[in-house]
Amino acid sequence: MPPANKPDGPEKAWADLMRAGLAGDAAAYRLLLEAIAPRLRKFAGNGLSRIGNADIEDVVQEILLAIHLKRQTWMQDQPFLPWLNAIARHKLIDVMRRKGRRGEVPIEGFIEILPDEAPAPETSHSELNKLVSRLDSRQRSVVSSISLDGHSIKDTATKLGMSEGAVRVAFHRGLKKLAELYRTGRSA
Amino acid sequence: MKTDDLIASLAADAPAQRPLRRLFAAAAILGALVACLLFLVTLGPRPDIHQAVHTVRFDFKFVVTIVLAVTAFFVMRDMARPEVTQSRLRPLLWVAPVLLVLAVAAELMAVPQDQWMPRLIGHNMRFCTTMIPLFALAPLALLLWVLRRAAPQSPTRAGAIAGLIAGGIGAAFYAAHCFDDSPLFVAAWYTLAIGMVTGLGALLGSRLLRW
Numbered sequence: 060m061p062p063a064n065k066p067d068g069p070e071k072a073w074a075d076l077m078r079a080g081l082a083g084d085a086a087a088y089r090l091l092l093e094a095i096a097p098r099l100r101k102f103a104g105n106g107l108s109r110i111g112n113a114d115i116e117d118v119v120q121e122i123l124l125a126i127h128l129k130r131q132t133w134m135q136d137q138p139f140l141p142w143l144n145a146i147a148r149h150k151l152i153d154v155m156r157r158k159g160r161r162g163e164v165p166i167e168g169f170i171e172i173l174p175d176e177a178p179a180p181e182t183s184h185s186e187l188n189k190l191v192s193r194l195d196s197r198q199r200s201v202v203s204s205i206s207l208d209g210h211s212i213k214d215t216a217t218k219l220g221m222s223e224g225a226v227r228v229a230f231h232r233g234l235k236k237l238a239e240l241y242r243t244g245r246s247a
Numbered sequence: 248m249k250t251d252d253l254i255a256s257l258a259a260d261a262p263a264q265r266p267l268r269r270l271f272a273a274a275a276i277l278g279a280l281v282a283c284l285l286f287l288v289t290l291g292p293r294p295d296i297h298q299a300v301h302t303v304r305f306d307f308k309f310v311v312t313i314v315l316a317v318t319a320f321f322v323m324r325d326m327a328r329p330e331v332t333q334s335r336l337r338p339l340l341w342v343a344p345v346l347l348v349l350a351v352a353a354e355l356m357a358v359p360q361d362q363w364m365p366r367l368i369g370h371n372m373r374f375c376t377t378m379i380p381l382f383a384l385a386p387l388a389l390l391l392w393v394l395r396r397a398a399p400q401s402p403t404r405a406g407a408i409a410g411l412i413a414g415g416i417g418a419a420f421y422a423a424h425c426f427d428d429s430p431l432f433v434a435a436w437y438t439l440a441i442g443m444v445t446g447l448g449a450l451l452g453s454r455l456l457r458w
Binding site: 200 | 248250252253254256257258259260261262263264265268328329365396397398400453457
């Protein structure tokens with residue numbers, strides 16, 4: 060875990076991890092997302108204070124997915140936290156609009172919020188699981204294998220009789236499709 | 248799905264990323280090449296282009312359209328970032344219109360009043376407002392395609408700016424064919440044609456660029 064409580068906050072540590080992640084360092088990228096998640100949880104919780112934990116975790120997951128899919132838009136010569144903050148706010152506003160809630164998105168960025176020390180709640184039902192079931196069959200089997208069952212790209216390729224390249228492509232497209240389903244498919 | 252599992256799987260989908268800026272540049276250049284090809288196949292430059300390039304009115308058509316495309320390109324690249332609420336580069340968008348206004352003023356002073364209307368109407372306004380949007384389609388499509396990876400705060404505005412770039416590119420090629428060189432003609436019909444592309448960009452942007 061990077062040192063996240065220096066006076067200038069986690070800016071430098073996270074920017075370094077993101078730079079490494081954008082260069083293809085998956086381990087650094089994973090550390091970064093793990094460091095971000097607890098703050099996202101608190102941020103989403105402040106915004107959606109009246110709905111249950113499981114829902115908050117859904118929002119956290121949706122924001123993480125957006126961070127992932129839009130990470131190319133961070134300019135490496137620009138500060139990282141304002142970028143992160145903008146993505147988180149954009150998605151939280153979107154969620155609140157969809158749920159028809161009049162709640163306020165916290166004015167302060169989630170970066171100023173201290174991380175939620177509580178462990179991630181064990182979600183029995185998850186929005187993401189439902190959305191995965193709406194993917195087409197090829198993307199569904201790839202995403203389930205990697206995201207739900209925790210298999211590697213390689214194992215998934217062997218199991219499904221696909222090339223690793225095809226698994227990577229299907230997985231990436233599946234994640235993009237999930238982000239779209241979040242946005243469009245949850246109006247109810 | 249547990250968040251930790253999601254994070255682990257996202258890290259499995261994290262190959263090295265090309266900078267978005269490079270993709271934008273590639274889209275603009277490729278779009279201009281396609282527009283160029285389409286221009287050469289359909290119209291081609293006017294036959295007297297060798298003399299025309301020595302006239303200031305002909306050359307100005309390229310200055311104003313290319314300045315528009317280039318300035319809008321920088322603004323679009325800035326707007327692609329989620330943290331940019333209002334691009335600081337936005338004033339750049341005034342450069343091309345101001346140039347055009349100055350050129351119109353100069354034309355009005357240089358040309359007798361009875362020539363104003365004929366020069367404004369020109370010869371080929373309908374052709375102009377058809378071909379410029381046509382040449383702009385490929386650049387617009389490519390720019391929107393890259394913008395779908397971006398995170399603009401306003402999808403509609405980002406699409407409109409992409410339309411300005413594409414319209415500027417399309418107009419620059421059309422200008423090489425067009426015999427109407429007066430800034431009066433450019434101000435009326437090029438502006439209308441580019442405006443149509445901008446509107447199309449805004450419409451497509453509002454649908455395609457949400458995230």
